[in-house]
Amino acid sequence: MLSLTVCWGLIVLLCIATQIGYLIYWQLPPISRHSQTKEQPSVSIVICTHNHLAALQKGLHTFLTQTYNTFEVIVVDDQSTDGTYDWLQSLHADKLKIIRLDASAPGKKDALATGINVAQYDWIMLTDADCYVHSTLWIHTLISRCEEDKIGYVAYAPYEKETGWLNKLIRYDTAFIAMQYLSMAHKGKAYMGVGRNMGWKRNMTDDLQKVLTLQTTSSGDDDLLLQRIGIKKDIQAVVHPDTYVFSKPHQTFTNWIRQKSRHHTTGWYYPFSTQLLLMGWFLAGTLHYGMVGVWILFFPSTALVALCTILLRWILIILGRYRAFNILLEKDLIVFSPLLDFIHIFVIPFFTLKSRFQNKKRWM
Numbered sequence: 257m258l259s260l261t262v263c264w265g266l267i268v269l270l271c272i273a274t275q276i277g278y279l280i281y282w283q284l285p286p287i288s289r290h291s292q293t294k295e296q297p298s299v300s301i302v303i304c305t306h307n308h309l310a311a312l313q314k315g316l317h318t319f320l321t322q323t324y325n326t327f328e329v330i331v332v333d334d335q336s337t338d339g340t341y342d343w344l345q346s347l348h349a350d351k352l353k354i355i356r357l358d359a360s361a362p363g364k365k366d367a368l369a370t371g372i373n374v375a376q377y378d379w380i381m382l383t384d385a386d387c388y389v390h391s392t393l394w395i396h397t398l399i400s401r402c403e404e405d406k407i408g409y410v411a412y413a414p415y416e417k418e419t420g421w422l423n424k425l426i427r428y429d430t431a432f433i434a435m436q437y438l439s440m441a442h443k444g445k446a447y448m449g450v451g452r453n454m455g456w457k458r459n460m461t462d463d464l465q466k467v468l469t470l471q472t473t474s475s476g477d478d479d480l481l482l483q484r485i486g487i488k489k490d491i492q493a494v495v496h497p498d499t500y501v502f503s504k505p506h507q508t509f510t511n512w513i514r515q516k517s518r519h520h521t522t523g524w525y526y527p528f529s530t531q532l533l534l535m536g537w538f539l540a541g542t543l544h545y546g547m548v549g550v551w552i553l554f555f556p557s558t559a560l561v562a563l564c565t566i567l568l569r570w571i572l573i574i575l576g577r578y579r580a581f582n583i584l585l586e587k588d589l590i591v592f593s594p595l596l597d598f599i600h601i602f603v604i605p606f607f608t609l610k611s612r613f614q615n616k617k618r619w620m
Contacts, residue, residue: 264551268565271544275569278537279576282435284583285442288401288494298326299395300375300458304367305331305385309338311504315388320351324395328353330374331385334367335359381455383501387413391498398455398499406492408456410441410449412584415505424589426505426512428596429604431586435577436534438493446491447530448522453501497585516607523608535608541601544569570594 301319305312312331319329332355333341344354355370372380379399391397402409412434415427437448506512523531548566552559573593581590589596 264547268544268547268562271540271547272565272569272572274536274540275544275572278540279572282439283576284435284580285438285493285495287583288492288496288499290400296325296396297379297399298377299324299328299379299381299399300377301327301329301381301383301395302368302371302375303329303331303383303385303387304334304364304371305336305340306334306364306367307336307338307340308385309336309340309343311386312340313343315386315503316347318388318390318392319383319394320347320349321392322395323392326377327351327395328375328377330355330371332357332367332371332374334364375458378458379455380458382451382453384452384503387452387501387503389501393498394501397496398494401494401496401499402492405490407460407490408449409454409492409494410437410446411453411494411499411501412438413450413452413501413503414584414586416502417588418505422507422509422512423505424592425596425599425603427586428589428593429516429600431577431581431584431589432600434584435580438495441491441493444489446489446493447526449491452503453499495583497583500585513607516604519607538601538605541569541597542605545598545601570597573597 303312303316303319316329316331329349329351330353331344333344334357341354341356344352353374355374357367357370368382381395381398398409398411413430414434415423415430417423417427434450437446437450440447506515523534526534544565548562551562570593574590577593578590581587581593
């Protein structure tokens with residue numbers, strides 16, 4: 257009994273130590289400061305769409321009305337059948353450039369490649385058709401916080417705050433992922449970017465076009481661009497509320513599962529070391545919760561000790577995420593972090609496994 261208790265205790269302590277290590281390693285970078293850039297480079301915003309008319313009608317104007325000297329908004333309409341192209345033409349906006357694709361390969365790859373090719377300005381900024389920004393200084397804040405020697409950036413793209421536990425879980429997952437890729441980019445180890453809010457200098461266009469030509473997946477075309485052209489150390493992690501790009505979350509768990517499974521298809525293309533790093537948090541968490549569950553089942557008389565280790569985990573999570581969730585405007589999730597962590601630990605590995613059998617021929 258004693259040896260069994262010691263082994264159990266050592267494994268749980270290892271899980272907690274691993275958790276502490278991850279909480280320290282994935283600390284969100286500080287709010288980005290204004291760089292010393294003297295000029296405002298010109299900017300091309302690229303948006304790919306396929307039957308997203310209602311979303312464009314809600315959010316496109318927030319990009320067209322940016323307070324910035326020289327920019328254009330390129331909307332690539334990939335065979336929409338909901339009247340998107342006609343509506344775009346009716347806008348007669350000076351900053352708007354409309355491209356219509358009548359045929360393309362599955363997924364967003366061709367639309368994205370077309371938009372990048374048409375872009376004529378110094379910086380190319382990506383976002384999605386269902387996105388919008390709250391600040392008219394979105395472009396200015398992003399560009400002004402990119403250091404001169406950086407050739408790209410990644411930034412945060414949260415979902416709208418709504419009622420219900422599904423919304424909390426979606427926003428928790430989004431903030432959790434942001435802490436990962438923003439902290440890694442800040443360390444010079446960028447491995448992905450969220451296509452709703454990322455960009456790079458136009459002189460990278462040739463390399464990006466080559467990557468898109470060789471891309472074998474129709475999902476994650478934008479997410480994988482940065483790490484596939486090998487510019488990990490040259491990516492700026494920009495953290496500032498004026499740079500956040502918002503979109504509406506899924507309303508049903510089924511639709512969210514479908515989206516997450518598609519997104520997880522790209523994870524299999526990350527470097528193996530990155531995959532191990534990302535899986536480590538979930539493996540340690542699953543093992544911790546599992547060990548406690550088994551102990552309570554077989555040794556209920558000492559269940560309180562086991563539960564105290566879970567309480568310690570939750571306290572550490574609240575402390576470790578407090579600063580980040582405030583910066584990411586998700587502070588209402590802090591109090592729910594323990595329960596959301598428990599759900600998240602078991603749900604995400606399911607998405608990863610499901611992605612192995614996911615249909616990859618759908619438009620993202």
